[in-house]
Amino acid sequence: MTARHVLLLGPLLMLLGAAYLLPFLGVMRWSVTLPEPGFGQYHAALSDPLVLGVIWRTVRICAVVTVIAVAAAYALTLIWVRGGRTARTLVELCIMIPFWISVLTRAFGWLALLSNKGIINGWLQSLGFLSEPLTLVRNEFGVVVGMVHFLIPFAAFPLATAMRSVDERVLLAARGMGASRTRIFWQIFLPMTKNGVLGAALLVFVFALGFFVTPAILGGGxxxxxxELIYLRIFQSPDWGLGAAISVILMVTVGLLLGVMMRQNRGAAR
Incomplete structure (x- = not known):
C-alpha cells in the first residue's frame, strides 16, 4: 500500500474509528468499571441462568434461521443463475425488492399476517379449517419467519458468486458420461459450491446474532x-455494567465469526 493509498483511506479510517471504535472502547470500559472495577460482570453474564438462557435461545434461533435461509436462498439462487430468462428476472426482483423495504415495515407486515386476528388466521377460520386461531407470533416461530424473510437476500449473493464460478465443462462432461441431473447436482454441483454455502451461512448467522427489531416485535417479549436483552439491561433495568459485558461478548463472538469468514474467503480465492 502506497502513501497515496494511506492518505485516501485516512479520512475513512478516522470516521470509522470515531463512529465505531471509540463507542466500543467506552462500552468495554463500562463492562469493567460499573458498578465497581473488575471482571465481575463477565462472570455474572456467563453464570446467570437468565443470561445463559437468552444466549442459548439466540444461538438456537440463529442456527435454525441460518439453515432455513441458506436452503431457501440456494433454491432461489439456482433459478437466478441457471434458470430461464423470465424466471431469472422474477427471482432477481424477489431478491432486490426486499432491500427497499425497512426491517420495521417487514416486521409489522408479518405481524399483520400472523397475529391471532391477522390475515392468515382469518382466512383459515373463514374457510372452516380452524375453530381457534393459531399462535404464530409472540413466540419463536414468528421470530424465525421474520428473520428468515429478511436474511434470504443476503445469503443469495455469496451463493450466486459460487454458482457462477462453477466450470460448465465439468457438468457437461458428467452429463456426457451418463450421470443424471440429480446425481450431477448432489455429487458435483453442490460440492463445487460448498464455499458459497459456508460463506452464506456465516453471513446469515452473524447478521442474525444482532437482530433486535424483528424479535422484539414478532417475539412480543x-x-x-x-x-434485546442488552437493551433491557441498559435502558430499563438499568444495569449498564452487565449490559456492556454482554455487548462485549457479542462483539467478540461476531468478530471471531467474521475472521473465520475472511479466512474461508481467502482460502476459496486461492
Whole structure:
C-alpha cells in the first residue's frame, strides 16, 4: 500500500474509528468499571441462568434461521443463475425488492399476517379449517419467519458468486458420461459450491446474532434474544455494567465469526 493509498483511506479510517471504535472502547470500559472495577460482570453474564438462557435461545434461533435461509436462498439462487430468462428476472426482483423495504415495515407486515386476528388466521377460520386461531407470533416461530424473510437476500449473493464460478465443462462432461441431473447436482454441483454455502451461512448467522427489531416485535417479549436483552439491561433495568459485558461478548463472538469468514474467503480465492 502506497502513501497515496494511506492518505485516501485516512479520512475513512478516522470516521470509522470515531463512529465505531471509540463507542466500543467506552462500552468495554463500562463492562469493567460499573458498578465497581473488575471482571465481575463477565462472570455474572456467563453464570446467570437468565443470561445463559437468552444466549442459548439466540444461538438456537440463529442456527435454525441460518439453515432455513441458506436452503431457501440456494433454491432461489439456482433459478437466478441457471434458470430461464423470465424466471431469472422474477427471482432477481424477489431478491432486490426486499432491500427497499425497512426491517420495521417487514416486521409489522408479518405481524399483520400472523397475529391471532391477522390475515392468515382469518382466512383459515373463514374457510372452516380452524375453530381457534393459531399462535404464530409472540413466540419463536414468528421470530424465525421474520428473520428468515429478511436474511434470504443476503445469503443469495455469496451463493450466486459460487454458482457462477462453477466450470460448465465439468457438468457437461458428467452429463456426457451418463450421470443424471440429480446425481450431477448432489455429487458435483453442490460440492463445487460448498464455499458459497459456508460463506452464506456465516453471513446469515452473524447478521442474525444482532437482530433486535424483528424479535422484539414478532417475539412480543416472550422470545428475547441477546440484542434485546442488552437493551433491557441498559435502558430499563438499568444495569449498564452487565449490559456492556454482554455487548462485549457479542462483539467478540461476531468478530471471531467474521475472521473465520475472511479466512474461508481467502482460502476459496486461492
Amino acid at each position: 416472550r422470545s428475547v434474544m441477546v440484542a
